[in-house]
Amino acid sequence: MDIVQNKFKIIKISPINCNYNKITIDKTELKNCISFLKNSAEFSADILISIAASDYIDKLELIYDIYSSKLNQHKYISIYVESLNPTAESICEIFKSAEYDEREIFDLFGIKFTGNNNLKRLLLPNSTIGHPLLKNFRQTDERLAQNE
């Protein structure tokens, strides 16, 4: 039994690569879960590899890839976020590197991270309207080529 499955309520488990599982938990438990993985003597996560977001139209998903060099293992923790006014907890306090990841996701997906004090656009200019990596994003600037 996985240490995350023991401690947190699991919504869904799905495979990643051939030897790992992506564990979906409730979004309110995210911060507790990440901090548990970092502080637990069993896993002692030391690097946040990345945070990836994906849009499934009715909901958004965030996948946290956390690595423990002690065990040489990854943990993939995922949460679902509602697509209307999406918000999630920031994990900047636990892993400093999350700041840029969260700013990028805010920029491209529009997910607001509560607790990230520097949440502003990272890659796109401030004048950009909308969040381009959302599936329903349509380019309105006529100077730019349409993709479809």
Place this chain on the structure above:
Amino acid sequence: MNKSILNINTGSQNSSISGLLKLIAETDGDIIKSIEPVIGFLHRGLEKSAETKTFLQYLPLAEKIDCTSGFLCQEAFCSAVEMLCEIDVPKRAKYIRVLLMELNRIASHLLWFGSYLLDLGSFSPSFFLLNERKLILKIFENLTDEKILYNFHKFGGVKQDLNKKSLCDIEDFLKILSSKLEKYKNILNNPIFLAKTKNIGILSKNTALNYSITGANLRASDVPLDFRKTQPYLIYNQVDFDIPTQKQGDCYSRFLQRLAEIKESQKIILQCIEYLKLTKGEINNPNINIDTVIPKKDKTVISYIESSRGLTSCMIISDGSSKPYRIKWRTGSFYSVQLLPVLLKHRYLTDITAVLGSLDIFLPEVDR
């Protein structure tokens, strides 16, 4: 407002990334109070454009993530697709890929040396080093007809075999490089270079891990983490190489680290050459029609590659169609940029060049 505080827009000093990184420094005299990097000037939307392209159409775009390490980025994408569609790669193709990736790593490090030394005012060695890089690009050009973007990978193999002549060319190059590197190391033992890099921009082990730093920058802070060793892909578990580390974590350590990594890459290349000379075999998976690479079901895969600037990973979320549903790239430089405010706080303005250069931040890789 304190009248002595002055905001300065510091453009990039690094010749390889000029104009693509803005640093807004708040200064008191010539001491930096705080510094804020502004990125995104080279954002090409490579993740968004993947959604409208088939896997094969996206393959040449993958190496544009980091155009100085084309082979490494293509490997990240290719291996993710191969995992997704369960495609096997023949052993010979794996050796060819590793050989070219390591040569590419050397070329990328040499480019970094050249531009770093130029930034620090050491003019002539930069041209010597770029000369050696030119020799590698010549080898790549003979093989792929391209100098920078090669598009050499194929799903389930590579486009071309390495013949005896190109293997001998690579061997000759390695001999030249070994003799030259010692010479350059001696040239750089000069007091000005040492004063500009020693004890400057010290990155502690904990800060490095907290900021998700990987690759040479992490190993220069005494963390022996190399994904070629810990999660060996291709044939890295069959070749012998070490993970060099440095104790100090300053700019000079990062310089020595990259120098040591070039030597390890040379070791790997020699072993690959030996294998390729002695054996024959397929370079492509004959059962794959690369025009119709479609995953069998919806699946999520992530590939991890130890690239020249840290861990590069490519996540593909597939819905079972011919086009990826979502591609997410993770690159080393993206996280190194975040270090600048930490390393440069309360330092002199002139240290910006030394610290920024030593982290080997490559902006195309940051902005994607």
